[in-house]
Amino acid sequence: MANRSFERAFNRAAVGSLPTSTNDKTASSSKPSIPPDGTAELSDPSHPGQAAATISKIMRADKDQDLFSMLELPLPEVDDLGRPVWSCSAADVSRAFRRLSVLVHPDKNPEPEARPAFEALSSAHRQLRDPGLLEEILNKEVDRAKDRRDAAEANATPDERIAMNAAHRERAKELRQKEGQNFQAEILRQLKEKQNRAKRRRQAQVQSRHADFGDDSNSEQEDTDVPAAHQSAVNPRHLASKRGRPKLIF
Numbered sequence: 001m002a003n004r005s006f007e008r009a010f011n012r013a014a015v016g017s018l019p020t021s022t023n024d025k026t027a028s029s030s031k032p033s034i035p036p037d038g039t040a041e042l043s044d045p046s047h048p049g050q051a052a053a054t055i056s057k058i059m060r061a062d063k064d065q066d067l068f069s070m071l072e073l074p075l076p077e078v079d080d081l082g083r084p085v086w087s088c089s090a091a092d093v094s095r096a097f098r099r100l101s102v103l104v105h106p107d108k109n110p111e112p113e114a115r116p117a118f119e120a121l122s123s124a125h126r127q128l129r130d131p132g133l134l135e136e137i138l139n140k141e142v143d144r145a146k147d148r149r150d151a152a153e154a155n156a157t158p159d160e161r162i163a164m165n166a167a168h169r170e171r172a173k174e175l176r177q178k179e180g181q182n183f184q185a186e187i188l189r190q191l192k193e194k195q196n197r198a199k200r201r202r203q204a205q206v207q208s209r210h211a212d213f214g215d216d217s218n219s220e221q222e223d224t225d226v227p228a229a230h231q232s233a234v235n236p237r238h239l240a241s242k243r244g245r246p247k248l249i250f
Contacts, residue, residue: 084138
């Protein structure tokens, strides 16, 4: 009897230690895990911490005159001929601006720093979308881009550096060949365009001369269309015959 009572008590204890239902287990497993550093909250654009961090980053980039970091865009690089290159298009710039402007727009963010941050962001967006201004900005970034590339290559081993230099020379050679081909194609295009302009100019001159000749022929035709009565009036023979032979007066 005592053994049966002990078994029943043991079974009740074992059952109590298990999950009460499968729903509880599913519910516990479906809860999202929140990182202890709070990055999940900062990934939400509506979270005030994200807006404050964005404002701080924009103002810091504005102070450093770093338009690329302000819009969270890749930094420019230099090609193997030492010229600045940038992988972003105008559409990429606009997408980055729209994504960040939601956090710092004065109508959406009541913080006093939101307006200057939005103005700086708008200025960066406008400059990076303007082809002329973008070219000037990229030219100013050449030295920084070279320094970043040199710093990245400084950690390479001697063998890696030899391979990198060989690849650099090969790419530079290919770029020069491609530029030469493009230059020749551009020269041919300009020559063809010049020939077409000269041809159109000659055709216009010929048409103008034909128009002038047409006016002269019309005037000649008008002269030939003078009425016969008028022509006879000015014809000397007609006048002589009309007057007859002169009379002698004694």
